Amino acid sequence: MSETHAQTVPFVRDTMLPPADPPIKEAGAVRWLRQNLFSGPLNTILTILGVLIVWFVASHFWDWFSHSVWNADSLADCRRIIAETWGEGARGACWAVIRERWNQYVFGFYPVELYWRPTMTFGLLFVALAPVLFSESAGIRRIVLVLTTVLTLWLMATLGAPAAWLVFAAVVLVGAILISERHVAWLLVFSVLYPLMGVWFLWGGSAWGPIMVLAGPVLGWIAWRLLGRVSALVATVAALVVPLVWWIVFAGDASRDAQGIVSLAIPAVDSDRFGGFLLSITIGVAGIVMSLPLGIVLALARRSDMFLVKTLAVIFIEFIRGVPLIALLFVASLLLNYFLPPGTTFDIILRVIIMVTLFSAAYMAEVIRGGLAALPKGQYEAADALGLDYWKAQRLIVLPQALKISIPGIVSTFIGMFKDTTLVTFVGLYDPLKSMSDAVRASTSWKGIYWEPYIFVGFIFFLICFGMSRYSMYLERRLARDHR
Amino acid sequence: MLIHDRRYRSMTFQVIVFILVMALAWWLVNNTVRNLAAMGKDFDFGFLWQRAGYDIPQTPIPYTSDDTHLRAAFVGLLNTLIVSILGCIAATVVGIIAGVARLSNNWLIARLMTVYVEAFRNVPLLLWILIVFAIFTEVMPPPNAFRGDDPAASMILFDHVALTNRYTAIPTLAMTNDPGSLDLGARITFNWATIAFVVVLVAGWIVRRMIAAWAQRVQDRTGVRPTTWWMSLGVMTVPSLLLIWYFGLHMIPPQLRGFNFTGGLNVQNGLVALWLALTLYTGAFIAEIVRAGILAVSRGQSEAAFALGLRPGRTMNLVILPQALRVIIPPLISQYLNLTKNSSLAIAVGYMDIKGTLGGTTLNQTGRELESILLMMGVYLVLSLIISTGMNIFNASVKLKER
Amino acid sequence: MSDNSTRPIDRSQMRVSDEIAIDIRNMNKWYGNFHVLRDIDLTVHRGERIVIAGPSGSGKSTLIRCINRLEEHQSGHIVVDGIELTNDIKNIDKVRSEVGMVFQHFNLFPHLTVLENCTLAPIWVRKVPRRQAEETAMRFLEKVKIPEQAGKYPGQLSGGQQQRVAIARSLCMQPRIMLFDEPTSALDPEMIKEVLDTMIELAEEGMTMLCVTHEMGFAQAVANRVIFMDQGQIVEQNEPYEFFNNPKSERTKLFLSQILGH
Amino acid sequence: MSDNSTRPIDRSQMRVSDEIAIDIRNMNKWYGNFHVLRDIDLTVHRGERIVIAGPSGSGKSTLIRCINRLEEHQSGHIVVDGIELTNDIKNIDKVRSEVGMVFQHFNLFPHLTVLENCTLAPIWVRKVPRRQAEETAMRFLEKVKIPEQAGKYPGQLSGGQQQRVAIARSLCMQPRIMLFDEPTSALDPEMIKEVLDTMIELAEEGMTMLCVTHEMGFAQAVANRVIFMDQGQIVEQNEPYEFFNNPKSERTKLFLSQILGH
Amino acid sequence: DTLADVKARGELNCGVNTGLVGFAAPDANGNWTGFDVDICKAVAAAVLGDATKVKYVPTTGQTRFTALSSGEVDVLARNSTWTFSRDTDLKLDFIGVNYYDGQGFMVNKDLGVTSAKELDGATVCIQTGTTTELNLADYFKANNMTYTPVNIDSNAEGEQQYMAGACDAYTTDASGLAATRAAFADPENHIILPEIISKEPLGPAVRHGDSNWGDIVRWTLYALIAAEEYGVTSANVEELTTSSQNPEVQRLLGVTDDLGAMIGLDKEWAKRAIMASGNYGEIFAANIGEQTPIGLARGLNAQWTQGGLMYAMPFR
């Protein structure tokens, strides 16, 4: 019964204790093994099971893998070599098929002498992506761009690109490196132009086509500026109508006439020459580039408080997400022609890209909607209070932030879409996985080869997708860390 | 001007949008009509009642080539549902195991599961389907390898199952006291025994719930929860065992006759491969969802439960799972949706789902691409809507209450 | 620091018995190779109210988490209520049902109502009939002054209310010892007071309490001993008045000057 | 409440003109069925500095958000600078560019630098050339004493600095009226003072200000009128000295005793 | 008007198989070769004067007819069977037959089967979306036998399944079977059963309703057939243009009479068609004849004068 009772022994430590090492069973490899592999009966059993699985898989594949043949003309040749080297009945992988058909897997039937064009296009893709994807860290951006430059130029040179184009690529790439050191945002101009440039590089033909397409928005902008003084409404309508009219009525003739006056053409390559990874990447990139703006519009529409707009967006999104992509591809190949004015037919690749775009736009819209929802309401209010109107607020305040938050989701959507490009095999396009492998196997020399093409294609897909998913995880962490 | 008034501005805008959408719709329909006219075709679902003329390898309901396209489509739909439902169940099991194993403190298991998840998530599903299918056709023996006195291959599970490169032959069930079948018309029948089993199982499940409720009441009253697992086990199993005995239910193992195994049920490899590939692929995604769900329940929750003296098992049941499920279920359902849609890749392995029948052979034989594809998309849409409605109802019911 | 004026406690009312509630001897703990707690010796008698202070990372949380075995110690002994904490699960269970703990972030179960939060452990651990558990819970909810919130979910309450529910939840297990780990540091200033008031009331009833806190007003008003930790060691302990007005060690002085400085 | 001593303001310097800046007549607002603002009548003259106080949920924020139409009122009239707020978008735009607003949570744009935050609206709304906008912005950043932070991002600033940027951002639009909604309540005590000082400076320059705040020191030093709201109504208004020392209504007394109490 | 479209485009869109060795397949460089491909070339040569102005559109069994009816291709030269419903209901016009085929079965020798009648209970691989699927169902039904179909998506897939023993029998057109068997490492271990269970007249098709275009394709095909009949080959066509005294040949090669004008082409259309890849016999021999790995005998596809069914209508 004491308030200042005896137990309260005042205590002061005069010497601080130094840190000691933990007891032996708490440290080093012993502890690691005990904690991570054998921390209990269940875990011990699991560990043994895991070892067995690894052993089973490895022992079955090691033989086959270690007996790989890289140089042979045909499957029979391969088998002969394997039998000679490792004895009768030995099994082995025949990677020679990849070696022989490598070009076909990568470029499809693209003209050999023009291989440098897709290569350059692919290299420039990274420049276009730099301000969007790699804006987070100057270090990473520098590494990516320098690597791209070196690889692209080297590959182009080996593939026999004309000197003029080598110079062009070098200027763009090196220029990008220099610009990105100071003003990454300036590269956005290149990002916007890239799709049209890419189309021209890949398909070739007259440059006037893409230029005239580009002229549409420019004309629209001019109209908007000119009419802006008269009335905002008229200006907006004009900004929408002028490009449409231009594209539908004038662009075709204009580009033909311009081509007649100044020829700006490189050899044209038809769509049917696209195949392999070139096709997958083309469809994938085109799909993502076009689905992003569409996705943004859909996401804004779905969040709109206008009932009708919202309903339409919901119907569209839910419809697209409710049917398999393969059904939409069949729509592209079988039905799209029904829906267009009689007599219009266009390229199956283009049709597939349209469907893939619609498909991923629906998913993209959901991703972006998440990003929009994550923005605090205060941002909208502050924009309102400053007198920004809806579109300015969206463009200057909301979207830049929402899109940044959504980048990881966008990347995953892209990964999904890129994987799904293999489905184009069902509408008769030469995807790398099935059609290309079937084509390879249809030749007499490689008839009967099965695993190697699949493993090869799977491996490439894995590399690309895994790389992207890791990158997006890195971004996600980074955004979470300095989300300010 | 109306456009300057907040109230009418959005109305005006909506009217414009509406007009544009209507114009677009009209344009599409008009084009279609004109195209159909130009091709001399019409828009008519009459072909569904014509003779199909082709065979389907795996039919859950009786079907011959003399049946109509409609029935073929229905068989396809059932096949879609079969592989989807089996896939969802298996993928959930695989996903939960892999997801929990990835969080295991066993280093090896966690790594193995990471390899599994990444391998399946980053490679196209189509490739997995083809590879699994290839494993079946290339690695499994053909049926005639089971022939002879010294066969090259032998059946597994006490001569009840044969894995061949065409199908997996499994036993069928037969009854000595066959109670006959309930005929629903259109040659769709249900054996009374099946119905009896379903009834008994459902009843058993209800009784089990009642036992649980009773246990809860006892616990509420006395604080002590009676042991009920043996009762639950009893009501779930004993009636079924009785029925088995009563109907004389037994298995007829498959036997090799002629070219193939007969007597049993031959599950086509297309189905097995598709099912396996879908399971493993979706399982990898579900594993991530489960992992994220468990991680989403903060450590503080389990610590709080431990500090209150709850044991780990109880903590899992009462605290972690109820919260994790809220996080897990919505993306899980959308994986179910994806799986159902992905089952349309059946086309790659010749499994005749609705894409293979209605959207494949029927479309081809009749040339009715517009009708077939619209109908097929409609079916998928209805399936998705059913699944996502279920999801929304669930979400609404478990949403955490916030301030 | 919030400078809520805390009601002065009537210390004469509060007895400290000779019975030992917690006895920690020579206890060491490592996280991997990091030596978090070094040679801790601490004896707590029944009815004592001990405040633990110290800079961030000094091991305060780790120490009190060792007491109900949320963390495992690697050497030395911890005896709680006569039960030594070893790997024996039975002992751990016994200790945990004797010791209540309140966390910085409340850790209420968001999927259960306030009442369910409070009755969960009594029903499943103590096997108390539900009716009785609910009655007890309501009693404690009244004590923390929020009986009217019993049907709500934690997400619907303010931070202060949530922390009070957390205290009530612990009390429902009728523990003989309460551990608090910075119970007010996640709260807005207005809410700190209501939580401290609840804790003071508990102290007045003679509950044995170990409280990690930086609320020095609370420490002075309630504690009968303040323990100062640094680098995993108990650097100084003393009764509050002495501790605050006459700190012995340099570190303590430095620390006090920092937190009382402004 | 922080008791930062605010610099006394030289009231003789501050003129209140006869011109009416804001005129609210008979204004009512409902959220669904909930009547938030009831029959509000309020006339603000150019150059007036009005502090609005009242318990939480009394409708203070709602009132000032109605003034720049972040919320819509359902009956009555609000005339700002001679422009009546109706559904006409042009009017709303005009009013918004006359009225600056500072929020409790700053609501700076995190993806833009401080300078960009300040120039955004002048460039896009007022169509000021970038150079000129930047000069203006720098002038106001100097005024709020953080010109050296112009190149940083909001996330890199302390709360007080952020709030001063928010004030500068509003000022860049050269508004004739400023609205403040608890500009200091999300700030740590040390930072409150720097924000209040900025506001006092503004007041000295004769800006028309409406400020929701619980900083009574500020109110006494700066305001020429204090308005007390409760349950959506203006319960009392008076000049500061009278308001604090001689409140008329019971509610005001109760309220003042609470917030000045501890 | 397809002719005008093709001329304006300067390119012929020709629908072909995605890959069937001998009939249409791209090589490693994407150059198409095959029996069907040569028809495309001949038409392009006749219409555009350049056999290389062809865009080959690979079509699957599923997409081929739509590609034609939607106007994506001008000619469908993809081993498609001429049937009643396709000609009428699908609104196609088959313009002739370039290969008379019939459906057969191939089995492994080890199976010990010598007749299709012994296939009761067998597993049979078929390509989906073809008439073979229907014929197969009809045949087994008519003979009161059962079978399990294995539906496969492409020929390559089918071969793979068959070789792995996933089906007892592989059924497709006899020509396809021969081609497939020829490509096996061990052709002698596989036999093609004697029963031909259906008639499969394969021919190019055009859209219904453009008779003029149909005529052009039809008569290009006939020109090739007739050329063989009259001994006009790609090697001697130039020479015969000046030297041939056969009035039929003269009309065919445009020396006398301007037949081309009647179908909207110039005089030398048929000559160019023949020069593109040779006459019917040459095309056959080069792609699928006995000298090729596929090694098909002419059989039914011999000229009528040789006891076959190839019979060009008179050029007059």
Ligand SMILES: Nc1ncnc2c1ncn2[C@@H]1O[C@H](COP(=O)(O)OP(=O)(O)OP(=O)(O)O)[C@@H](O)[C@H]1O
């Ligand atoms: N699970 C863990 N693994 C490794 N180190 C840990 C772990 N938990 C805590 N630590 C480290 O142990 C030390 C003591 O942590 P503890 O949480 O006990 O400090 P504290 O005194 O409670 O600090 P605070 O006032 O910040 O809560 C810190 O350095 C901390 O980083």
Ligand SMILES: Nc1ncnc2c1ncn2[C@@H]1O[C@H](COP(=O)(O)OP(=O)(O)OP(=O)(O)O)[C@@H](O)[C@H]1O
């Ligand atoms: N969007 C809304 N919908 C419905 N009710 C709302 C909404 N916004 C505010 N309210 C309610 O209106 C009342 C007044 O809110 P207001 O934010 O104006 O209060 P306040 O005086 O600013 O309080 P505080 O001091 O807490 O900021 C409150 O009861 C609040 O719950």
Ligand SMILES: [Mg+2]
């Ligand atoms: Mg701590």
Ligand SMILES: [Mg+2]
């Ligand atoms: Mg407010």
